[in-house]
Amino acid sequence: MANSPLCTGPVSRRTLLRAGSLALGGLTLADILAARAAQGQKAAPETSVILFWMWGGPSQMETYDMKPGAPSEYRGPFDPIATAVPGMDIVEHFPHQAKLASHFSVIRSLHHTMSAHNDGSIEVLTGKTPAKPDPTSTARSEHPDFGMLAARMRGRRDDGLPQYIAVHRAPFMISPSYLGLGYRAYETGDPTTANFAPSNLKLTAGIDESRLGCRKELLGQLDQLRRGLDLAGSMDGVDQFRRDAFQLLASPQMAAAFDLSREDTDLRDRYGRHRWGQNCLLARRLAERGAAVVNIDATAPSDKSEYFSWDDHAGPFHLVHANLERFPQYDQAISALIEDLRDRGLDRRILVVAVGEFGRTPRLTHRATFPRKPGGPWLGRDHWPNAFSALIAGGGLRMGQVVGQTNSRSEYPTHDPVTPQDLLATIYRHLGLRPESTVPDYNGRPVPLLSAGRPIQALL
Numbered sequence: 001m002a003n004s005p006l007c008t009g010p011v012s013r014r015t016l017l018r019a020g021s022l023a024l025g026g027l028t029l030a031d032i033l034a035a036r037a038a039q040g041q042k043a044a045p046e047t048s049v050i051l052f053w054m055w056g057g058p059s060q061m062e063t064y065d066m067k068p069g070a071p072s073e074y075r076g077p078f079d080p081i082a083t084a085v086p087g088m089d090i091v092e093h094f095p096h097q098a099k100l101a102s103h104f105s106v107i108r109s110l111h112h113t114m115s116a117h118n119d120g121s122i123e124v125l126t127g128k129t130p131a132k133p134d135p136t137s138t139a140r141s142e143h144p145d146f147g148m149l150a151a152r153m154r155g156r157r158d159d160g161l162p163q164y165i166a167v168h169r170a171p172f173m174i175s176p177s178y179l180g181l182g183y184r185a186y187e188t189g190d191p192t193t194a195n196f197a198p199s200n201l202k203l204t205a206g207i208d209e210s211r212l213g214c215r216k217e218l219l220g221q222l223d224q225l226r227r228g229l230d231l232a233g234s235m236d237g238v239d240q241f242r243r244d245a246f247q248l249l250a251s252p253q254m255a256a257a258f259d260l261s262r263e264d265t266d267l268r269d270r271y272g273r274h275r276w277g278q279n280c281l282l283a284r285r286l287a288e289r290g291a292a293v294v295n296i297d298a299t300a301p302s303d304k305s306e307y308f309s310w311d312d313h314a315g316p317f318h319l320v321h322a323n324l325e326r327f328p329q330y331d332q333a334i335s336a337l338i339e340d341l342r343d344r345g346l347d348r349r350i351l352v353v354a355v356g357e358f359g360r361t362p363r364l365t366h367r368a369t370f371p372r373k374p375g376g377p378w379l380g381r382d383h384w385p386n387a388f389s390a391l392i393a394g395g396g397l398r399m400g401q402v403v404g405q406t407n408s409r410s411e412y413p414t415h416d417p418v419t420p421q422d423l424l425a426t427i428y429r430h431l432g433l434r435p436e437s438t439v440p441d442y443n444g445r446p447v448p449l450l451s452a453g454r455p456i457q458a459l460l
Helices: 013-024 028-037 094-100 118-126 148-153 209-225 238-249 252-257 263-271 275-288 319-343 421-433
Strands: 048-053 103-112 164-167 293-297 349-353 365-367 379-380 388-394 412-413 438-440 445-450
Touching: 048 275, 048 421, 094 319, 103 379, 103 412, 103 421, 118 421, 148 164, 148 293, 148 421, 148 438, 164 275, 263 275, 263 319, 275 293, 275 319, 275 349, 319 349, 319 379, 319 388, 349 421
Parallel strands: 048 293, 048 349, 164 293
Antiparallel strands: 103 388, 349 388, 365 379, 438 445
16 A cells, blocks of 8 residues: 555654544544453353433333322322233333333332432442542543443454444443543444444545555554553554454444444334434344443433433423423333344343433422523422332343332332342343452552442342
8 A cells, every 4th residue: 555646655743643533533443442352351142231321310200110199299290001010000101111011120129329410320330339429410430330341351352343332422421440441432423313324433435445554554653653652551462453443444244233224114113213213223233243231322312302311300301391202202212122122032132221320309399480491380300319210121031020119209219129239230140240350440459340239139
């Protein structure tokens, strides 16, 4: 390629850096592959976890733990419906889930003590309680989340598929910390955008495969500028990692994994032609190909929605209006995912978890007006980590049951309390990882994947 008319001669440092960024989206893939190969491990059996991450905190009393007999200032605006499982009543706006309730279980007794969004997210995703609670919800984690740790423990895949993938985007409050930047989730972007293709797996417009080698040569020059960088503790063998990254970039097989147009039209319709539906479909494709963890961003159902998360305070949101927008899309998407995995015989290999960072206050809140926002009166609930719910499906676990109970107002667990650490221990068990396994921190001290928690016995 040295004599190719498409390759430039010696270039400036700024141009080199820009070229590297264009070739591999900021070298993300190469760094990920380098970091994940540091362990020298092969991938474990290809069990996978799909997390439907409902950041903001969905209300347990409007979803899976309704209390129609509670006083009016507690019970919600919606009615429950019976499901295919006796005793598992859920909100009336989940009719698809009601029909297939025997294929999932509901946990009603999750709880912890972190009442701010970022702290609660850190607790649920990492299993490590923040050392100092941050009521401003600006905290970043001191520890990696379970997807990053799974990627580290599983090691790099021979086909180059990232072990940890965030469909749309990754939880913003989580840092890879002492694992290194190479273990951050690979973000796909929104699969409902026009001409969707993940940036790091698509040649930049105007750069065909004949020019990819030119970019590769430029990246070789970048080494001279990057000797001081060490994103994961070791840059040994970086040339091999770059070759893997280029193979991934130009791989038809990897491009196919992200190509939703290859799915049957009727199936795409079944999932729903909306963000959460197509997110779930893409997640199934990636987990089916062996990614260890796929984290679905389930914050806003669309960019046009005024409800940017599940954070249903009275005023910014309205509990009724917000959930009437979300519920049909969530019900369609999660039900299609559960059914599709069963139809394909993947329900033992792939575990699905739908959860947020906490629940909502049992007592409803009312507000007549809200600053700088027309409308009202407003109805909502505030943050409540003392009791919240999760859906769990597949993974070869026991389905069709309710795990745990809360009191008559869903204020706290009364039977079989479950911690985020218990939920993560269940996830690690499915992934074939031992919670007591350790990774070194910045000072080389061993940090266990989990310091507490046991797999949820009722599900085993």
